[in-house]
Amino acid sequence: MGISSRLAIGELKDHKRIYTIIIIVIALTMTSFMLENAYLNYMTQVVDDTTKLVTSDAVIVDEDSNIRDLYGTTFELKNAGEIARRVERDLPGYKTAIRVTAQGTYGLGTAGEAVDACTIQGISPEKDNEISGIANKIVKGRFFRDSDPILRGHTPLYIEIEGPGKLPDFSWGSGEKLLEGDEPYPIIVGATSAKIHPSIDVGKTLSLTLSVSGRETSYATINVKVIGLYESGTPLLDALMWFMHADSLREIKRYGEITGKDWHIPGVGTFRGYSPIKIDRDRGDVVIVKAPDPLHSLDPIGHSEQVKEEVSSIVPFLKVYSWHDFLVYIAGSMQDVVTIMLWGSIIVTLFLCGATIKYVMDSIIMRKTREIGSLKAFGARDRVIFKIFLYQGLIIGLIAGILGIILSFVVMNLVNLYGLSVEFIAGTQLKVGFIINWLTLLIALVLPVTLSVLAAAIPAKKASMLSPVEALRKGELSL
Numbered sequence: 001m002g003i004s005s006r007l008a009i010g011e012l013k014d015h016k017r018i019y020t021i022i023i024i025v026i027a028l029t030m031t032s033f034m035l036e037n038a039y040l041n042y043m044t045q046v047v048d049d050t051t052k053l054v055t056s057d058a059v060i061v062d063e064d065s066n067i068r069d070l071y072g073t074t075f076e077l078k079n080a081g082e083i084a085r086r087v088e089r090d091l092p093g094y095k096t097a098i099r100v101t102a103q104g105t106y107g108l109g110t111a112g113e114a115v116d117a118c119t120i121q122g123i124s125p126e127k128d129n130e131i132s133g134i135a136n137k138i139v140k141g142r143f144f145r146d147s148d149p150i151l152r153g154h155t156p157l158y159i160e161i162e163g164p165g166k167l168p169d170f171s172w173g174s175g176e177k178l179l180e181g182d183e184p185y186p187i188i189v190g191a192t193s194a195k196i197h198p199s200i201d202v203g204k205t206l207s208l209t210l211s212v213s214g215r216e217t218s219y220a221t222i223n224v225k226v227i228g229l230y231e232s233g234t235p236l237l238d239a240l241m242w243f244m245h246a247d248s249l250r251e252i253k254r255y256g257e258i259t260g261k262d263w264h265i266p267g268v269g270t271f272r273g274y275s276p277i278k279i280d281r282d283r284g285d286v287v288i289v290k291a292p293d294p295l296h297s298l299d300p301i302g303h304s305e306q307v308k309e310e311v312s313s314i315v316p317f318l319k320v321y322s323w324h325d326f327l328v329y330i331a332g333s334m335q336d337v338v339t340i341m342l343w344g345s346i347i348v349t350l351f352l353c354g355a356t357i358k359y360v361m362d363s364i365i366m367r368k369t370r371e372i373g374s375l376k377a378f379g380a381r382d383r384v385i386f387k388i389f390l391y392q393g394l395i396i397g398l399i400a401g402i403l404g405i406i407l408s409f410v411v412m413n414l415v416n417l418y419g420l421s422v423e424f425i426a427g428t429q430l431k432v433g434f435i436i437n438w439l440t441l442l443i444a445l446v447l448p449v450t451l452s453v454l455a456a457a458i459p460a461k462k463a464s465m466l467s468p469v470e471a472l473r474k475g476e477l478s479l
Contacts, residue, residue, distance in 0.1 A: 019392075023400045026448045030404025034444050035411060038434035053232055053241060054121065055323045056097075056131050057307045060087075060287040060315055067321050067329050071119050071240070072103040073211040074285040076255070081282030083315060090314050093292040097128040098284035100249035104208040104242070107197065116197065118242045120187075120210065122249030122284075131290040134230060134243065139191055141202035141228030148227070149183040150245040151279065184223035185248045190238030191229040202226050212253045220252055247279050255283040300324075355455070386461060393456025397449035405444050412436075 054070055060083060062075040069075070077083065084096035100122030107115040125144040129135045135143040144150070184205050194200045205225045212220045224244070232238055250256060256279035291307040294300075304324040312320045412434045420432040 019396060023396055023403065026397070026400035026452070027403035027407060030401055030444045030448055031407040031411070033447075034405060034408035034436070034440060035434070037440045037443075038408070038412065038436050039432070041435040041437060041440070042433040051237075051323050051327050053132050053134060053237070055321065055326045056288040057291040057304065058289040058311045058320055058322050059326075060289065060311065061285070061319050061321070063318055065319060067325060070101070070286070070321070070326065072101070073213065074101050076283065077285055077287065077318075079282065080284035080287055083318070084287045087287070087289060087311060087314050091291075091310060094311075095127075095131055095290040097124055097131050097288050098246065098281070099123055099128070099286040099288060100246045100253065100255065101285045102210040102212060102249055102253070104210045106206050106208050107199075116193075117240075118189075118193070118208075119240050120208075120242050120244055120249065122244050122246035124246050124281075128246075128288070131288060134188070137230040137232055138188070138228045139231045140194075141188075141226070143188070143228060144186065144245055148186045148245070150186070150247050151251055151277075184225040185244060185252075186227045187224040188228040188230055188243040189226050190235075190241060191231045192235040192239040193242075194229055196239060200226060202229060210252065222252060246284065247281070250279040250281070250283065251277050256280040389456050389459060390453060393452040393454075394449060396456075397452030398445075400452070401445040401448040404448070405441065408444075 059070065060077070061069065062077050065074040080098045084098055087094055087096050102120040102122070104118045104120050105115060106118065123129070123132075123134070125135075129143070187206075189200055199206065203226065205223055207221060208224055209219055209221050230238065230243075254277065256277050258277055289307070289311055291303075291310075294303045301324050304322040308320055308322040308325075415432060415434070
């Protein structure tokens, strides 16, 4: 240990009270930063697990669709397969999947249960799961299998009843109410729905009324069987978002080659006897896009906008929405405001701590100028004097940073040990959690050290430049 560091430690001991207060204030600031940042990281992960289940990094929709339609039934996206292939070809590293959408209503005719709604996302299990990872979120039951009756291939009857006046047509699909043994479509439901509705659980069969065209201009009634429950982290979205095989919705929405006879009754509607529908997998409603992961997570919103611009350049004639657009639509800009306020409050607090350190250093140097003059008279160089006060700042910042990290880990472990949930929308509970990454730890350690060193450097530089005679004279005057 050099003479500068020994003298620095001695100075800290001589003024331990004021320095202890400074260390505690900076440590608590870093603890607040760690907790807030870790919680924001957790919420970002929740966003990834929920919002991105709908949008991934970006979605491409028809020019007549809007962001609200992602929660309903979007218009058919012409040449969806061609668009998906073009994005993957022109943007290396990007992945795409085609989805089919519908909005459903259930609970009709069920005693003691209110009518409720859900958004159906028709996914391609293999390709979509590679993007969204939904199979890893199953908490009960299972994911889709190749042996599931995805395409029944025997839709024998389709009844389209003309709505009177301006009411929409009502399509009664698949003849399931008329024929026995019609296998229901498999579906994956949010676990929150099962908690809210007693009729929903793995193995249960439900009747859904689906919108089968854009903006709900026609409907179909189908039976579905719950094969799995999933949890993403946000209960509200779990309650709203259900998943079917994309080919199932293609069959229901008649996206493919249809053969059979029509019997039209004037003023009533059309009865169609279908042969098996040969679905067309190039037809869909939405193309979801997964971009390569960024090098860092410091600016997720900026990365989101960049992805949106790159995708839009490939399909300028269509609408592109990012996950951030969707998040702002469903939750407003609250998360962005909280993030800005967090960083703003931390910057102000750290600035005040730095100003305090500088003030204390100035006061100590003023009282220590006689000792500084004596040291310089005995041959101490300018850099030795400079290092004494610089080491003080370094030690203060290092202790404060380590203490802040320790305190934050203690709080996080206590919260995780006892569990903490807060009231969320529609009576649901949102778990409070934390995710720490290496960047957060590095900032929590480097930031207070940098601040303390910079705050100590200015008075240290002034002290080191004093001549022995001037230092002794000022020291005498201060006495």
